[in-house]
Amino acid sequence: MTKSELVAAMAERAGIRKKDSEAALNAFIEVVTEALKKGDKVEIRGFGTFLMKERAPRVARNPKTGEKVEVPAKLVPAFKPGKDLKEATEKELKKKKRK
Numbered sequence: 894m895t896k897s898e899l900v901a902a903m904a905e906r907a908g909i910r911k912k913d914s915e916a917a918l919n920a921f922i923e924v925v926t927e928a929l930k931k932g933d934k935v936e937i938r939g940f941g942t943f944l945m946k947e948r949a950p951r952v953a954r955n956p957k958t959g960e961k962v963e964v965p966a967k968l969v970p971a972f973k974p975g976k977d978l979k980e981a982t983e984k985e986l987k988k989k990k991r992k
Contacts, residue, residue, distance in 0.1 A: 939977035
């Protein structure tokens with residue numbers, strides 16, 4: 894699903910204009926981004942948590958030369974799904990596998 898498809902689906906579901914839906918989605922993205930920049934996490938009970946995770950340092954290979962390259966540790970944004978989201982998606986996947 895693309896951003897424009899998400900905006901359209903949100904607008905239809907909420908019974909609002911696409912313009913308002915897009916503004917709400919953009920505001921959500923901005924708020925989550927700012928919180929993560931500050932090192933905070935954003936928890937939406939039942940849906941999931943947006944947080945920063947530390948990626949461990951590792952040794953990689955340059956695909957062009959085959960040379961080993963050290964990649965330093967860094968923080969990356971992550972999403973941890975909540976219980977309700979996990980259960981809802983697992984049920985759907987089980988239904989599809991039965992068919």
